[in-house]
Amino acid sequence: MPPMDDPTPAAIRTEALSRTYARPRRRRWWGRKPAGDEPAEFVALDGVSLSVRPGELFGLLGPNGAGKTTLIKILTTLLAPSAGSAFVDGLDVVTEADAIRPRINMVSGGESSGYGILNVRENLWLFARIYGVPTAVAHERIDKMLEVVGLTDKAKSRVTHLSTGQRQKMNFCRGFITDPKILFLDEPTLGLDVTSARAIRAFVRQWMKERPDRTLLLTTHYMAEADELCDRVAIIDKGRVLACDTPANLKRRVQQYPLYELTLAPGANGWADLEALPGVHQATATTTPTTVELKVSLSEEPAIGAVVQALATGGGRILSLKKSEPTLEDVFIELVGHGLGSEEKG
Amino acid sequence: MPEPSSLKLFLTAAAARTYPRVAWLFRSRTWMIQETILPVLAVSAFAYAYTAMGAPHEYTGFVVLGAAMTTFWMNVLWGLGAQLYWERDSGNLELYVMSPAPMMGVLTGMALGGMTTTLVRAAAITVSGVLLFDVPIDPTSWGLLALVFVLTLAALYGLGMMFASLFLLWGREAWHVVNLLQEPIYLLSGTNFPVAVLPRAVAVVATAIPLTAGMDAMRQVLFRAPGLFDVWAEVGLLAGLAAVFLVAAQRSLRYLERRAKDQGKLTVRWQ
Ligand SMILES: Nc1ncnc2c1ncn2[C@@H]1O[C@H](COP(=O)(O)OP(=O)(O)OP(=O)(O)O)[C@@H](O)[C@H]1O
Ligand SMILES: [Mg+2]
Numbered sequence: 001m002p003p004m005d006d007p008t009p010a011a012i013r014t015e016a017l018s019r020t021y022a023r024p025r026r027r028r029w030w031g032r033k034p035a036g037d038e039p040a041e042f043v044a045l046d047g048v049s050l051s052v053r054p055g056e057l058f059g060l061l062g063p064n065g066a067g068k069t070t071l072i073k074i075l076t077t078l079l080a081p082s083a084g085s086a087f088v089d090g091l092d093v094v095t096e097a098d099a100i101r102p103r104i105n106m107v108s109g110g111e112s113s114g115y116g117i118l119n120v121r122e123n124l125w126l127f128a129r130i131y132g133v134p135t136a137v138a139h140e141r142i143d144k145m146l147e148v149v150g151l152t153d154k155a156k157s158r159v160t161h162l163s164t165g166q167r168q169k170m171n172f173c174r175g176f177i178t179d180p181k182i183l184f185l186d187e188p189t190l191g192l193d194v195t196s197a198r199a200i201r202a203f204v205r206q207w208m209k210e211r212p213d214r215t216l217l218l219t220t221h222y223m224a225e226a227d228e229l230c231d232r233v234a235i236i237d238k239g240r241v242l243a244c245d246t247p248a249n250l251k252r253r254v255q256q257y258p259l260y261e262l263t264l265a266p267g268a269n270g271w272a273d274l275e276a277l278p279g280v281h282q283a284t285a286t287t288t289p290t291t292v293e294l295k296v297s298l299s300e301e302p303a304i305g306a307v308v309q310a311l312a313t314g315g316g317r318i319l320s321l322k323k324s325e326p327t328l329e330d331v332f333i334e335l336v337g338h339g340l341g342s343e344e345k346g
Numbered sequence: 347m348p349e350p351s352s353l354k355l356f357l358t359a360a361a362a363r364t365y366p367r368v369a370w371l372f373r374s375r376t377w378m379i380q381e382t383i384l385p386v387l388a389v390s391a392f393a394y395a396y397t398a399m400g401a402p403h404e405y406t407g408f409v410v411l412g413a414a415m416t417t418f419w420m421n422v423l424w425g426l427g428a429q430l431y432w433e434r435d436s437g438n439l440e441l442y443v444m445s446p447a448p449m450m451g452v453l454t455g456m457a458l459g460g461m462t463t464t465l466v467r468a469a470a471i472t473v474s475g476v477l478l479f480d481v482p483i484d485p486t487s488w489g490l491l492a493l494v495f496v497l498t499l500a501a502l503y504g505l506g507m508m509f510a511s512l513f514l515l516w517g518r519e520a521w522h523v524v525n526l527l528q529e530p531i532y533l534l535s536g537t538n539f540p541v542a543v544l545p546r547a548v549a550v551v552a553t554a555i556p557l558t559a560g561m562d563a564m565r566q567v568l569f570r571a572p573g574l575f576d577v578w579a580e581v582g583l584l585a586g587l588a589a590v591f592l593v594a595a596q597r598s599l600r601y602l603e604r605r606a607k608d609q610g611k612l613t614v615r616w617q
Contacts, residue, residue, distance in 0.1 A: 022609065126366070
């Protein structure tokens with residue numbers, strides 16, 4: 001039961017959700033080899049509790065193998081939880097899977113689905129029909145979606161003749177053509193060029209804006225994408241949720257005070273006693289042969305005026321000044337302990 | 347969004363999944379040579395042997411019918427049986443499982459697709475066989491012939507649908523076992539001779555294979571040849587087999603889905 005003070009049930013809710021995988025054992029046709037000495041189970045999700053509100057665009061961020069896809073598979077009724085529970089649109093993924101299925105759809109980046117002998121339009125039609133979308137409606141939506149992803153001229157091309165990215169775009173369309181109430185996108189922009197990825201992000205944002213009753217859960221490795229799109233983000237690693245909040249709040253965690261970066265012409269002084277100014281939390285300077293790089297963090301933001309003035313009075317020439325915003329990547333590195341780049345997929 | 351009833355969705359899904367096979371029939375040209383001319387050559391070998399021996403004229407008809415019906419059996423084994431396996435490897439299976447369409451509908455579509463393409467092939471074999479060897483065609487009743495044919499296909503493809511889920515469940519091993527059985531089944535089902543010449547006990551066991559009962563009944567109707575049992579008994583048997591196989595297919599699909607969800611095996615590659 002949802003708490004009394006929250007009248008609308010969560011679109012997606014998990015409670016202490018866990019999933020383990022049996023470690024692969026080598027099999028022979030006459031029987032099974034006894035298991036080795038490593039533990040028989042691998043924990044992919046470890047007590048995940050999350051709640052996504054209807055209308056929310058929710059992001060899952062995590063390094064490779066964090067358990068993002070595993071979580072999505074459980075929510076899309078493709079994988080059974082090992083422990084805990086999960087609800088989609090208020091329905092239990094284990095006992096009410098049949099009722100969940102008409103309401104959801106899922107697309108994952110790099111998926112190889114589809115029939116090579118069919119063309120793009122026929123493929124999308126087939127996967128719309130299994131949701132009961134009438135043919136005329138399906139074609140209308142297919143036209144619209146192909147235009148969004150820029151595949152209109154490929155509508156009649158066989159799937160085998162598509163490039164990887166084009167195939168990815170076709171699958172992206174597949175998710176929207178059934179007009180799901182809750183949509184799961186697992187790395188939707190994986191392997192797409194910059195312009196296409198941007199078009200897709202813009203579309204996702206607009207789709208959500210036009211349909212306030214829909215919910216979208218997305219995983220991505222692109223921090224900027226999560227930052228730009230998501231209302232809230234959960235950072236997960238090794239099957240555990242490390243943090244879950246709005247991107248702004250997450251960023252506030254790693255950087256408590258607003259930070260300004262100033263570049264000064266060499267030979268300036270007067271920056272040494274900036275920390276004495278009221279409202280200045282900390283000031284550090286690095287001297288390069290051609291400039292002085294100054295980082296000032298402020299406990300009160302208006303103090304930046306006083307800082308500039310103090311520098312000018314001290315004879316410093318300011319070459320540039322910019323407010324430095326923390327990125328989700330900073331948050332990620334702080335929480336996970338390493339960047340995404342250090343554990344790339346092979 | 348009104349949700350379609352499950353029967354309607356069953357039919358829609360079956361029709362949608364039939365489509366790729368039918369498209370393939372029109373778009374791929376190589377099948378004609380491979381799957382029509384070669385069987386006709388095989389038929390010719392037996393036909394000439396029977397002619398040389400001075401066997402009754404219907405025997406050539408037996409062989410042609412056997413060749414045509416065997417294409418369905420081949421399609422069930424190699425096409426339909428491996429279908430779910432293939433769909434999983436290509437990433438389509440999880441899309442079907444995730445969709446609201448009943449898996450049985452999707453699997454029925456796969457069967458119908460295979461059946462349609464094989465029907466064209468079997469017709470080509472029959473026509474060329476009949477023309478080449480001057481097979482007499484004078485069934486006791488066209489209606490009964492059609493009934494037997496439809497029931498044979500229903501039982502065969504029901505068996506194939508059951509195989510499809512079992513193969514996915516047990517992996518390649520199950521497939522190997524069925525492949526081992528291929529030749530014995532040719533023998534038992536009497537592809538190239540009347541099954542009545544087999545020892546009675548063996549023949550009775552063999553009628554559990556829908557191909558055997560179906561061909562025996564069709565030969566009785568088409569060539570007025572003596573059969574194992576009365577045609578109507580065989581009609582009942584075929585209907586029973588079809589029902590049993592279809593129910594078994596549905597059960598094993600349900601079991602398959604549950605087990606695959608527990609073990610994380612709906613996809614081979616995970617993203
Ligand atoms: N079917 C499976 N059988 C065994 N182990 C699996 C299976 N699927 C996933 N795993 C393991 O579970 C862990 C989590 O995998 P998952 O695919 O959920 O990660 P992810 O967060 O989606 O990673 P990525 O960013 O690389 O997509 C991984 O260590 C993976 O090896
Ligand atoms: Mg993943």
